[in-house]
Structures are given as C-alpha cells and as structure tokens.
Amino acid sequence: MIPGPGGETPRSRPPQRLLDRLLAKSPIALDGVSVTIAEVLRDRISVVLFPMTRSATTLGTFRGDREWQ
Numbered sequence: 001m002i003p004g005p006g007g008e009t010p011r012s013r014p015p016q017r018l019l020d021r022l023l024a025k026s027p028i029a030l031d032g033v034s035v036t037i038a039e040v041l042r043d044r045i046s047v048v049l050f051p052m053t054r055s056a057t058t059l060g061t062f063r064g065d066r067e068w069q
Contacts, residue, residue, distance in 0.1 A: 010064035033057045
C-alpha cells in the first residue's frame with residue numbers, strides 16, 4: 001500500500017483474464033464498492049481509497065492483495 005495525498009493506494013493482483021481488460025481511470029467494483037483504477041501494471045492494479053471511502057464502506061480493512069473471483 002502506498003500513502004498518497006488524501007488517500008492510500010493499495011495494489012492487488014487480479015487474474016490475468018481480468019487484468020487484460022482493465023484500464024487506468026476506469027471504474028471497478030471491489031467488495032461491492034465502486035472505485036477508480038489508479039494504475040494498471042504488468043501483473044497488478046492499484047486503486048485510490050480515501051479516508052471517507054474506508055470509513056463508510058466495506059473497504060475499511062482492505063490493504064491490497066486479495067482473492068479475486
């Protein structure tokens with residue numbers, strides 16, 4: 001996880017079948033919460049989570065790498 005201005009940027013490794021379809025600045029749902037993809041790297045993505053998002057959603061404890069479906 002990378003701290004950033006106003007939020008944190010956890011990184012996660014989605015399966016390759018999904019990674020090929022993801023673009024930076026596109027929305028994605030994590031645990032039912034819509035967030036924006038900040039960056040797409042070769043094998044992972046990062047999203048920006050602001051303190052309000054963490055406190056008001058199920059992403060309060062999300063720190064990065066998780067199991068994808």
